[in-house]
Amino acid sequence: MTRRRWIADTYAPVDGHPTTAALTGDQALHLARVLRAQPGQIFDVVAHGFLHRAEVTTVSESEVRFTLHEELEADAALPLHLLLAVFKFDHLEWAIEKATELGVAAITPILARRTEKHLAQAAAKRAERWRRIALEASKQSRRTDVPTIHEPAPLRSALVGLDATPLRILLSETEQTTPLAAALHGALQANTTDEVPATALAIGPEGGWTAEEMGLFTTHAWQHVTLGPRILRAETAAIAAIAITAAQLL
Numbered sequence: 001m002t003r004r005r006w007i008a009d010t011y012a013p014v015d016g017h018p019t020t021a022a023l024t025g026d027q028a029l030h031l032a033r034v035l036r037a038q039p040g041q042i043f044d045v046v047a048h049g050f051l052h053r054a055e056v057t058t059v060s061e062s063e064v065r066f067t068l069h070e071e072l073e074a075d076a077a078l079p080l081h082l083l084l085a086v087f088k089f090d091h092l093e094w095a096i097e098k099a100t101e102l103g104v105a106a107i108t109p110i111l112a113r114r115t116e117k118h119l120a121q122a123a124a125k126r127a128e129r130w131r132r133i134a135l136e137a138s139k140q141s142r143r144t145d146v147p148t149i150h151e152p153a154p155l156r157s158a159l160v161g162l163d164a165t166p167l168r169i170l171l172s173e174t175e176q177t178t179p180l181a182a183a184l185h186g187a188l189q190a191n192t193t194d195e196v197p198a199t200a201l202a203i204g205p206e207g208g209w210t211a212e213e214m215g216l217f218t219t220h221a222w223q224h225v226t227l228g229p230r231i232l233r234a235e236t237a238a239i240a241a242i243a244i245t246a247a248q249l250l
């Protein structure tokens, strides 16, 4: 049996190996009211990025506390950071959910030149909602961690922040030569360590990247790759790119 996993809202100590954890808010309400959790019951709880067997100590509708027992084996997230241009929110939210299921470690929403103005203006207020979506998708897919959803950022600063990431790949609908799988294959051949190289993937908005943005990627030594001759919706491109990367890297 695979137990459902709960991701702790708080745990202590915050540094090192936590020994206690708590679920609060909606998670506590659900455990208390719907699942009628009782002291002594055993759950699987993720705290500080690690999965633990956990015993309920106290239950209220606002907080369920646990003592953490042994650590359990858990799969790590893919070392994959997604730069996702902000596009229509319903499609973007869907992409965040799917990227989380597929295992990405982090997502930075990018305020691209062709991100529609009203979406760019509303993006900052949406980040919390996107984090909730990522949390729910993490639970649903039994992830042991929640991807980091960064604050929406302009492309320039996001690129500077990723200069140290070894593999940097721009999904470009105008690139015709290098398929994503070939670029990853080449990078793996050149990799002399036994670690999967941390990778960043960038997906443009519905209108695509501007020439200026493409140039910025080139300046930061991102490799331009194609997913084939068809123009994909941004969310389709994101899912395909993550799946291909996971298949090649892991």
Ligand code: SAH
Pocket: 170, 171, 172, 173, 202, 203, 204, 205, 206, 207, 208, 209, 225, 226, 227, 228, 229, 230, 231, 232, 233, 234, 237
């Ligand atoms: N405005 C463009 C389409 C943009 S698609 C047009 O209509 O011509 C949105 C994003 O999805 C692109 O910026 C790119 O990152 C990605 N994408 C879509 N199709 C792709 C393909 N065939 N190869 C690589 N990336 C693609």
